Amino acid sequence: MERVEVFKQFSSACSGVLLCTDVAARGLDLPQVSWIVQFTAPMSVAEYVHRAGRTARAGHSGHSLLLLGPHETAFIPELNRHRLDLEPLHLTPLLSVLLKDDRYRGRGNYYSQTSEKAREQEIKERATVLQTEFENFVHSDPQRISGAKKALQAFLRAYTTYPSHLKHIFHIRHLHLGHMAKSFGLRDAPRGLGNVARSSKNRLNKKGKTGNASQWSKEQGAKKRWSGSHRDSELLCSEFSSGLESKTKKNRTKSQPAES
Template sequence: MIRRLTGCVCFLHQDRTEVFKEFSVSQSGVLLCTDVAARGLHLPAVTWIIQFTPPTAAAEYVHRVGRTARIGGRGSSLLFLTPAETAFTTELANHNISLSEMKLEDILSSLMMDDTFKGRGRYHSQSSSKALEQETRERATVLQTEFENFVHSDAQSLQNAKKALQSFLRSYTTFPAPLKHIFHIKHLHLGHTAKSFGLRDAPQGLSAPGGAKSKKKGNQKNNQKRGGGAGKSSANREESLLRSEFSDGREGGKERKRRNKKKSGGEEEE
């Protein structure tokens, strides 16, 4: 885990020369970054590339993993995919990129090695495979609860998690058309996605942290009294995206019809 590393933990989301230099000279460490570091950087002795979000193309995958195993060295890469995203492996295979699957159950079974994550202890994992599976799930729940407790420990970290989820959902709608059958917002389980950000709230409760919801309602009423506006605001579009599990981030059909009527000279009451 990151907290046990003896080196540095760096965050690189844009051109930060000092961060890059600090990581380059560290004996060990973790660099958390976006695709800004996917190409053009030579980092010595990188052993693992962890991809928490899928790339938008096979070429981008190659650029990402190319940060390890350089100049005759050896390295490994791990790509996280949801069950609905596993078809991306076929897309990579079409570009002669082969992956071997790591079962989630096998990864979670490592929690059996540390009693920090011990659950209720009602199951004897050595008695049957079913009992082992149940205890592993309980320990995973304990770990998830620790993540959630950390995120909800103060208002700022909770707000950051909500913003991160909203940013992730917006980015998920930008996958190119050839990959939309794999990466589509309709395929995301928003409740599970929220959990992955350490959030406990249902998706419909994420768009209005604090007192923003009542303020938005007041603004909407004022707009209606003035005759309304031309289209939804960016904040309202985010709210609609989080509220509907089947929304793809585009404006609703009624809004498009209203605009078409206005263009053709027709009128419609708000």
């Protein structure tokens, strides 16, 4: 009943933001929705269509925004093959709105300069200030910290459930757990995240154990590499950066396109 009440309040409101799962992707009449923001990539092209289809209905205009990490941009050709053309929006221009609010002003004197490089540096510093305020808010309440940890663990478990034909794009080994922790307002990756990833992967492997022996052997070899202490220590490191710094050649992988 509580969910029905939330739906009624949102439907009758003049404006508002509704946070929901794919349960609202179809079958609900949500009038005049102007924006659909997909925080996680869908499990299929059909799911993307259903999500985006909540806007621009009955002759109205609308927009759909899909958030993708650097290694997830390979999902775009998958959408293109189904005649879904997306217009890229880069991060720096979006964050430039922080230049309008001096509450997020950095320590440098870049704001008075006109060069593009100085402007980008100012945007990065302001984004770092915003990230710090977000983390301070989460860490000011033990319940918020606990909730953020549970949400992060739930996200990682869900990330392991992408279908096999999308595993080359959405694989948990492509995630930087330190950066993911910061996206949930945590200053450090909680202990045991590697175990969460491994246990989810183990369940998937056991389900597919009836396949041919050579394929199962390859999967076990991948599991062994993922279980190494060196891998865990690399992924579970503390992160104090904004995550906006350009990647060096040492940190680039074949799955992550180099930033220009």
